[in-house]
Amino acid sequence: MKQELFQSRHEEEWTAFARWLDERSRPKANARALDGEGVFPDGEFPTAYRRLCQQLALAERRGYSAKLVQRLRDLVERGHLVFYRPRAPRLRRVVDFFAVEFPRLVRAQRAAMIAAAVLFYAPFVGSILLLQVKPELVHTIFGPEQLASFENMYDPASKAQRIGRESGSDLMMFGFYILNNVSIGFRTFAGGLVAGVGSVFVLIMNGVMIGGVAGHLTAIGYGGPFWRFVAGHSGPELTAIVISGGAGLQIGMALIAPGRRSRGRALVEAGAIGAKLVLGVFAMLVFAAFVEAYWSSIVWIPAPVKFTVGGIVWIAILLWLWRGGRDRADHGS
Amino acid sequence: MLDTLTHVETPEGIALQLRTAGAMPRVCAWAMDALIRFAVLWAFSAVLAVLGKSGVGLYALLLFSLMWVYPVLFEVLRDGQTPGKKFMKLRVVNANGTPVTWIASIVRNLLRTVDMLPFGYAFGLVACLGDARSRRLGDMVAGTLVVYAETPAGASTVPQAPAVHPPVTLALGERAAIIEFGERASQLTPERQQELAALLPMLTRANGALAVQRLNGMANALLGRR
Numbered sequence: 001m002k003q004e005l006f007q008s009r010h011e012e013e014w015t016a017f018a019r020w021l022d023e024r025s026r027p028k029a030n031a032r033a034l035d036g037e038g039v040f041p042d043g044e045f046p047t048a049y050r051r052l053c054q055q056l057a058l059a060e061r062r063g064y065s066a067k068l069v070q071r072l073r074d075l076v077e078r079g080h081l082v083f084y085r086p087r088a089p090r091l092r093r094v095v096d097f098f099a100v101e102f103p104r105l106v107r108a109q110r111a112a113m114i115a116a117a118v119l120f121y122a123p124f125v126g127s128i129l130l131l132q133v134k135p136e137l138v139h140t141i142f143g144p145e146q147l148a149s150f151e152n153m154y155d156p157a158s159k160a161q162r163i164g165r166e167s168g169s170d171l172m173m174f175g176f177y178i179l180n181n182v183s184i185g186f187r188t189f190a191g192g193l194v195a196g197v198g199s200v201f202v203l204i205m206n207g208v209m210i211g212g213v214a215g216h217l218t219a220i221g222y223g224g225p226f227w228r229f230v231a232g233h234s235g236p237e238l239t240a241i242v243i244s245g246g247a248g249l250q251i252g253m254a255l256i257a258p259g260r261r262s263r264g265r266a267l268v269e270a271g272a273i274g275a276k277l278v279l280g281v282f283a284m285l286v287f288a289a290f291v292e293a294y295w296s297s298i299v300w301i302p303a304p305v306k307f308t309v310g311g312i313v314w315i316a317i318l319l320w321l322w323r324g325g326r327d328r329a330d331h332g333s
Numbered sequence: 334m335l336d337t338l339t340h341v342e343t344p345e346g347i348a349l350q351l352r353t354a355g356a357m358p359r360v361c362a363w364a365m366d367a368l369i370r371f372a373v374l375w376a377f378s379a380v381l382a383v384l385g386k387s388g389v390g391l392y393a394l395l396l397f398s399l400m401w402v403y404p405v406l407f408e409v410l411r412d413g414q415t416p417g418k419k420f421m422k423l424r425v426v427n428a429n430g431t432p433v434t435w436i437a438s439i440v441r442n443l444l445r446t447v448d449m450l451p452f453g454y455a456f457g458l459v460a461c462l463g464d465a466r467s468r469r470l471g472d473m474v475a476g477t478l479v480v481y482a483e484t485p486a487g488a489s490t491v492p493q494a495p496a497v498h499p500p501v502t503l504a505l506g507e508r509a510a511i512i513e514f515g516e517r518a519s520q521l522t523p524e525r526q527q528e529l530a531a532l533l534p535m536l537t538r539a540n541g542a543l544a545v546q547r548l549n550g551m552a553n554a555l556l557g558r559r
Binding site: 193270 | 343345346347349350385386387389390391392393394396397400401409412413426430431432433434435436437439440443444445446447450470473474475476483490491505506508509512513515516555556557558
């Protein structure tokens with residue numbers, strides 16, 4: 001068949017296809033109910049797309065002009081982008097992710113998680129204990145201004161309305177915790193791509209810093225307000241740091257020891273796992289920021305209540321990660 | 334190395350041609366996005382300043398969204414195009430040419446952190462310049478490409494001329510070349526057209542403007558016009 005005939009035979013189809021792409025590939029909210037007004041029904045798009053693919057193959061095979069082939073190629077490419085578009089996330093999928101997939105994924109990366117936990121908790125506990133024996137060592141970690149600000153925030157004699165902050169409203173602190181903590185969580189993961197070095201560094205640093213504050217305040221007798229403050233949000237926050245560190249370590253391992261996969265393949269797989277873990281970390285840190293801003297800072301709640309709630313949160317988090325998605329049959333996700 | 338075309342075979346048996354974008358247009362797109370984000374931040378900071386300390390909190394939330402959420406939302410919901418990429422006619426796609434997925438977009442944008450190291454996207458730039466498909470580290474791990482969003486080509490525009498049948502049987506590629514000559518004629522000066530037509534004395538058996546006309550006639554004949 002000569003090109004001109006081919007073209008005149010299918011011209012109508014191509015313009016219809018182009019119009020459908022323009023109008024129906026992302027219909028405006030008010031036009032969503034209309035089905036292919038003046039073009040063809042949305043349900044016929046796959047058929048139209050496959051026909052177009054066949055026509056492109058024919059045009060290439062028969063050596064039709066570059067311009068025609070290019071035009072068909074553009075249409076196919078645009079159709080391809082619509083045809084293989086990712087699904088919009090559904091509520092069911094989101095619930096499933098947090099109830100089933102995320103805890104399973106954490107358990108599946110057990111080795112990385114345990115390594116991250118050790119890297120974080122060893123310096124954490126170490127610096128708390130060390131500062132009880134040699135309190136003066138705190139000056140090697142923090143400068144005098146930082147120390148003064150910590151002491152100010154958790155001074156038992158303070159008449160402030162809130163603990164854990166020098167000033168600021170609940171909403172301000174919530175925003176600040178989100179920006180700060182979640183960004184740290186994200187960077188801890190990303191740092192893992194540098195052969196895991198970034199994650200290891202952040203985990204150890206955070207262990208030393210957080211342990212340093214805790215140890216110092218306990219040593220100087222400000223432990224009461226401090227532990228009351230951190231009891232509620234420490235569960236999600238510290239666990240999230242460890243998980244994002246673990247996510248970073250597993251991507252680092254994929255680079256160092258890809259096993260029987262090519263390094264590129266291993267990185268892509270580890271990246272997908274890491275992104276899912278980071279999504280969970282994100283949710284945990286948002287929850288932690290909320291608790292930290294609106295619950296932990298309240299002064300008048302007595303210590304036993306705070307510690308009980310904190311304990312319940314810790315147990316709930318660990319139970320979730322340990323048991324979540326264990327009894328459910330696998331849907332093959 | 335010079336050719337930036339990437340061929341991807343789709344399940345329909347079609348080879349998609351993706352033209353990957355180099356570092357320069359991507360830097361421009363990034364700069365555009367940065368500008369837009371600063372403008373939004375600046376516009377809101379004036380409003381939020383009125384709200385005092387709560388305003389500071391909202392400002393932090395806004396900054397967080399612009400930093401981490403903005404690229405992912407635009408890339409997934411707007412066919413792989415942040416406003417900056419749209420301006421530069423770029424698009425993020427999966428390595429197999431399909432639209433970028435949530436997880437892939439999250440990975441490539443989280444790993445920006447590493448591409449920015451040690452300063453000013455140095456890692457990303459080196460990776461991009463060293464890679465045949467111009468991927469930064471985040472793209473490599475996410476399995477994504479940044480490609481040019483093609484602009485649709487127009488219909489065939491061979492000038493009308495009386496059909497002349499070629500004196501010899503032409504191969505497929507030769508026929509395509511003659512038709513392309515006709516399609517591009519409008520972009521060439523008459524002198525250049527004659528120069529090109531003069532390369533085929535065996536086919537046209539003529540000189541100058543007549544040769545051009547005969548070639549166009551052959552293009553018409555090959556297209557099936559009478």
